[in-house]
Amino acid sequence: MSLALEVRDLNKFFGGLHATRNVSMAVPKGELHAVIGPNGAGKTTLISQLFGELRPNSGQVLVDGRDVTHRPVHERAGLGMARSFQITTLVRDLSVGENVILALLARRGHAGRFWRRVDRNAELQDAAGLALARIGMDPSHLPRRVSDLSHGEQRLLELAIALVGEPSLILLDEPMAGLGSEESRAMTRLLAQLKGKTTVLLVEHDMEAVFELADRLTVLVRGEVVAVGTPDQIRNDERVREAYLGEDA
């Protein structure tokens, strides 16, 4: 079994706070793996370490068997990783198309052709339109400024950009944050389409969606892994009920 992502004994301290405690994970290729946990469990901190925005104090992150623990963010992206952010992270002053094209250029390793005009490049514009189509957005949105989009549209665009260039490992940090129930269902359908095609690590609070989508789940409480298993196993796990589901109920 080959692993898309392997995490070994990851630890992160913020001053006295032990935000990630000896976290180990193994995610096989093609799996949709969810990370759940109560607020403050350190889910976003974990994703940021996997993607390289935060450096762990100890431990290793392996992607496709390659140790990336000390690689900067942009190199990890070059290795086929992508992430979406809990708080929408788009270039607000640029158009939808420009945001997508930025990702396209990066995936193709093309940038730095100083003179090529991107606004009149039909091939790039078409590719950007296709990227929008994947998340069910009409290409007519390409010239709109990102700051003029609704919150739901921005969340979708965030996903569209993460999908550009067929990344082999996608980290999604609460893609449904702030979405209405209708929008959440649409997002769930989109994520379901990814299953089996690419490896997804999904952090999400919407339990209905998580249990519907995930092949397996990791439960994180106060920075520590308390359980790993299929949705059924997790649902029936005593420790999880106690530490997590119990608190909510």
Next chain:
Amino acid sequence: MPNTIPARARPAMLTSRAVQARAADRDLVAAFVLLALLAATPLVLSAFGQEFWTDVVLRAMILAIAAASLNFLIGLGGLVSLGHAAFLGIGGYATGILADFDIDNGFIQLAAVLGASALFALVTGMVALRTKGVHFIMITLAFAQMVYFTMIGLRQFGGDDGLTINYTSMFGGFDLGRKDTLYYVVLAVLAVVMLGYARLRKSDFGLLLKAAKGNERRVSAVGFDPYRYRLAAYVVAGMTCALAGFLDANFTSFVTPGSMSWITSAELIFIVIVGGVATICGPIVGALVFLLIEEIMGGVTVYWHFWFGLFLIAIVLFARNGLVGLLTGGRR
């Protein structure tokens, strides 16, 4: 579908974008008109016996080249340097010091100007671009102050008093310092810089810089290292500004440490802002306004700096898109 917007709302949303696009087009058209006017200026002025004003316009064009390079950093990259004048001085001193050693070969001088400025930009940029915001402002200022005090300390090159340049640059048989041709050489350089900027703004490279200015995290997340592209921009801008210093040395036959003081750097920022950040015409419009205020107001009252200061405050308070923005209706 959650991602469709009511058809009625769409045209209104598209207009802000369309207005911007039109403003950019007008800016480009205005650039061609301005360049044509500048080409005709010496002929018209000499017909009226006003050669003095030709020199003022020539100075404005040299300043505009320097300001355009800063506009590239500020407008596209969001990199506010308060030490950009250092490159003017590096260009001037590289020319002047070589001339001081009786080397008037323009090719050698130009190579030295571009080489020295590229090296300085590379080394200082590698440090400065690790910092953000006000720290970037201060560290660029610090590097400029280092060069400034170095030149003040070097008595053999004039120190505080500046260095008189006895030979203008010779490109084969062509003397760059000749007054009648220098104007058109400078105009040609300005045209290349302005149109080059217009093109860069729409290129991959420009998009990347704009994106990094707007959201650095996003740029890294898709797989670009913003630092490398900013460094490239910083070097290009530094070399362009040094080129303006080289032209200025040939125009005035003189270079002083004052050309590198933070006051000069602030004036360059002023020109960029007054003209209009991230516009093609902004630098030349700003430079012309700057020098015309100096010449005209300076003729009326020795206290013109007071009105100039008020004008500056008013521009920043009320006309945030600069004069070009006012005319083309674009937004920053």
Next chain:
Amino acid sequence: MDTVLFANQLLNGIQLGLILFLLAAGLSLVFGIMDFINLAHGVFYMIGAYVCASIAIASGSFVLGIVIALPVTLAFGLAAEWLIVRHFYKRDHLDQVLATFGMVLCADTAVKYFWGPQGLSVPLPAWLSGQISLAGVTLPGYRLFITVVAAAVAIALWQVIARTRVGMMVRASASNEEMARALGIETRMVFALVFAIGAVLAAIAGIMVAPITGASIGMGNQVVILALVVIIIGGIGSIFGAFVAAIGVGLIDTLGRAYLPTILGAVFSPSVASSAGPSLASILIYVTMTLVLIFRPSGLFPPANR
């Protein structure tokens, strides 16, 4: 090494450091609390010096000059804050740099208009112009006076910020403006107050310096840059950091100017050494700042709440 000379240079360095601290303290508070970069801070330094100088010349009393100059600068500070500065708190640093640069131009020209381009020299009262012997070392009395006054102001400022209700309000506004407002603190008033107090501190610095260097147009323009360097080294918003960095920069500058020509003279010709020495001292200050920014990007003593 000549110990008397060295003691004098040391005192000069500390004195320059204290002057820089008076400037940097206000600059750092304004910067730390309002996120406002103020290139025009040196204007108040200049105004303080000019007002005090003209009163001292007209009346023959240096003390009267001080007494009048301080409220005048306070008024200028409040006026500048109300008319111009407060509109720029929420703007980006670029706009702030330009607007305050405009203020510098206006102020320099206005001073030229009212006092002429020449500059003023300030007569020292007899009781301050003597020499004082301390532990066998003779020191100029006025320089000692500056040191004592500036040190007293520094300690007073420290106490006000750390101990008093006003200081508490300032600290609250600095760490969280919205929270402070929710607690009923008039942040606009606090901002105006901080700005004006910064202006008065700058004026004190200018007044102290005037009898030594004279009052001249643009006297604040280079020194404000040094004060900015000081707050970057010390950590933006930190009074303690500003104090340490100011003394450090003062010593580097003064001792560098005094001894670098001699040191350089061992290698280079005397004429090269004497002109390059002072420049090298200035360069050292900027090199120090650059090194601090590389290894401690938020300064030596960043305030705890950031």
